[in-house]
Amino acid sequence: MAAITGEDGKVLQDKISPSSQNLSTSQLEDGRLEKNIDDTEVKHPRHGLPAWKWALTCVGLYLGALLYGLDTTIAADVQGSVYEALGEIQNLQWVGLGFPMASVAVVLLMGRLYSIFDIKWLIIITTAIFEVGSAICGAAPTSDALTVGRVIAGIGGSGMYLGCLSYFSVFTTNKEASLYNAGIGLAWGFGSILGPVIGGAFSDSSATWRWAFYINLPLAALMSPVYLFIFPSFRPNKEKTILQSLKTIDAVGAVLNAVLFVLFMLVLTFGGATWAWGSGRTIAAWVVWGVSSVMFILQQTFFIFTDAESRLLPLHLLKSRALVLVCVGTATSATVVGVTIYYIPLLFQFTRNDSALQAAVRLLPFIVFFIFFIMVAGGSLPVVRRYNLYYILGGALVVTGGALLFTITPETSVARIYGYEILVAVGAGIPFQNGYAIAASKVAKQDRAAAIGLINVAQIGFMAISLAIAGALFQNLGYQSLKGALAEFHFPDDYVRSALAGRISPIYNSTDSNVIDIAVRAIVDTIRRVFGMLIGTGAALLVGGLLMPWEKADFAADLED
Template identity: 40%
Template sequence: MSAAVPDEKTPNVAAESSCSSTACTTPDNEKQEAPGDEPEAPPRDISGWKWWLVMASILSSIFFYALDNTVVADIQPVIIGDLGELEKLTWLSVAFLLGATATNLIWGKVYSQFNAKWTYILNIAVFEIGSAVCGAAPSMNVMIVGRALCGVAGAGLYVGVMTLIAMTTSLPERPLYVGGTGLTWGIGIVLGPVVGGGFSESSVGWRWAFYINLLIGALCAPVYLFLLPSKDPRRGVALKERSREVDIVGAALQMAALTTFILAISWGGVVFPWNSGQVIGLFVASGVLSIVLGFQQVFLVFTTIECRIIPVEFFGSRTVLVLFASTAAAGASAFVPIYMIPLYFQFTRGDAALDAGVRLLPFIILMVATILTNGALLSKFGYYMPWYTAGGLLALTGGALMYTVDLNTSTSRIYGYTVILGLGVGLWIQASFAVAQAVVEPKYVPAAVGFITLAQFAGITIVMAIANTIFLNECLTTIPRILPNVPREEIEAAIQGTSDLLDRLSSDVRTRVLEAIVSGISKSYALVIAAGALVAVLSFLMKHERLFNVSAAVGAA
């Protein structure tokens, strides 16, 4: 990377003087197409059926990564029944999200240094190993290791897909392909609970919820090896020299700072009290590590401007920072309903894991359809700011409606609320990947992909930890008052679906307990309300500009 991005207050005349016949650089170093640009040819050496086969194969990796995000949502009780160690239950999700979030920026840097094809294939291989470890796990500790491997490699393949799309598509067609990642992501997310629940209720058992990834990977392996274009960002530079340019110290500090912070918010109020020494110590450690990281990155300690792990250049760009915050809010807006909707129906309607997963379909179908629409229209018209405004307002509305849901709310009404929410989230959840690549210089594209991916996973991880805390705190505050003679451990087990406590209660008492549980679920939607409001407000800080060279043909192969 080169020098830091100039401040946005740089006079416009300076930007105008730097324009060439093809493009110019805005005051904050964001690219804008000059008038009269010719359509850009796709930068790839394959076309036709080979190209579409490559796209289908790399998008399939997004599918099984998304599947792995939610596959454990409905099979946790079955896993605990086989492996035991209930106290480690939260690690099934925390290990995965922690591995993904902590390594995003590192993968962005790695893809900017090494051959994208082989780095991507390496991540596929590690992800498959992690899936095999999960499927064969004889204990919870082994399962947690497998989940962490899947999280780390999953982040790498996700950044890899975005990087490969950036390297093999022209700017005008790129939003459509990025929209394709949203389609496969959405399908994988909704099928995760369904696949997990289906396998857990079948004769083959829950372990095939992880083994299925091995089959998908094996089917796509020939395409990865023989058809995937090889894109080397630093052709001719020795591997040893490239390795030296990876900011190892910054990467270690960044991972440690994120890990301690995520553990603090995941454990606070759930494993340990918020005022416990463990949680306070983790927050303090995260703060200290973040300060040290900032010092190391700004003053270039054991690193250089070109090598540092944090894309400090982006902090001078209002647009990139707004995209980061909006993408984090999108992850929050999508994953609260993805986890809470099945939970609601399992408790209130007695749904099995498979049926509860199907309840997500109205939300996911609308979200995926809107993602595809966004990708197509963003390519055609180029304006991006209105999508964030409308999406934020609709997400706010849907979140507010879900906040009002109680034990007696009809199923049709809930479906209607989730349709509004899915419509809103789909308007912007994937858009930032295309927009960020369009507003930065080409040399910053891998870093931009990693930066926006970090926003998405950080938003998901942090908000899900907070939502889980809201839910459990509400339940563990109210239910013990209703059941004063029941041990806290049994109440926790009932909430997590590993106890038959609810079935043993009288009808009246059971209703009161369910009302407390539903209250905890509904209150978690306060996070969606806040996220939607944030995006709507931030959208007014975006530029009213057209991107993607809209005169070019879309989807040329």
């Protein structure tokens, strides 16, 4: 039996053990207690927690989600300024990619930690790690240092985000969970709005791009008293000592899982751009990745250096068709968001000669509609309950919007692009955050943390993977397209590659307007082909929804074993 305790050590809630969960009790909407057939009272998850403390806790949690969203997208409009200050075009992708790559490399491990240690102190520690990474990014003297900072911030950010989800899984009922999780999507989305805008504003100001990362420090410091003195504590498996809990961590699985993601991102980022696809380094990296994948699967399947309860990947949950397809839906909607947020601003920078700030503003139609429909979906899901409808509708809209973005040219009007953005935003927003509530409703109470971890891997992981794939397409297809289009002008290869980083390239300083027009058309055609990813992911989202069971999720079964 695990207990939720306040700062004064008093018990706020006794979590009901599985043996007592065979009662036919339901909770009232206002949180009052309802008697079951043998007159045993079932307490609301926040029983004994003052409303004002819960309100401040929510503010702190949502700020963490906002900062996570901020750092996910803030690199979208600072890359040109970073390249101008630090150089090294081959490292530029890591400004955007390092953060989500590190996040997904540790997300399963973070999920395990949140299932065995006090969630209050874990979220405080991971927030501190996030702030250290942000400080390193702001002070980075080289692109390598900036990459290290982004990786550290990504590790901390993953813990912050998962901590927010963990708090709401512990302190809310199933009926409340979808709305609170939609609030996470709202905070994350609002941070995503601010990311490109803040990044662009700082890049165009005397403060420089460095304050795009420093800004995290005062925001977290402002909320630190809430984290330290207001957040309630909750530790699962309280009967185990810290040392006993540490022994249950699947360290081998955690290392292999991190290697899988890091190697995959590494090869996609450097393959074709820095390393030739047929080079020994590229082939060796793919071979090591393949061997690591096989080792991870075998280690998890046969409990090597772990056991069924402690293994990192909850393979038994993958027997549920509904849960697997919800993961697919979450992954595809995250892919749509990642690609759109990064490449819409880039499109306007090339075709309209926008500054970083102006290009970020062009993304607002996408973000506003995306956030709005996250909230609509979260609020309506407990009422509609047929969760597959959200994925079917979302997939159809993404396919339509993606197909339209695939037709863009330098002459496509701004109004049309906004319309295409909105279609994609609605399609991605409808299923984006619902997976957390659906997954929690489909598994036994003791498996909810693991199910949320799977959804988190799908969301964060595939956003990172999609950015890596999109970056590889942009760098390789863009280079080939530019090289062929500008062949008669005999530009050196580094000039051609730098043209992909923005208008700071010497190519755009040419006195021949024809050169600039050719380069812009080649890059827009490349971005158009990157948007082709949306058609494929939208189709996967649609098909996944069609294959889901035609059933209603039970969001009221808070005591289901």
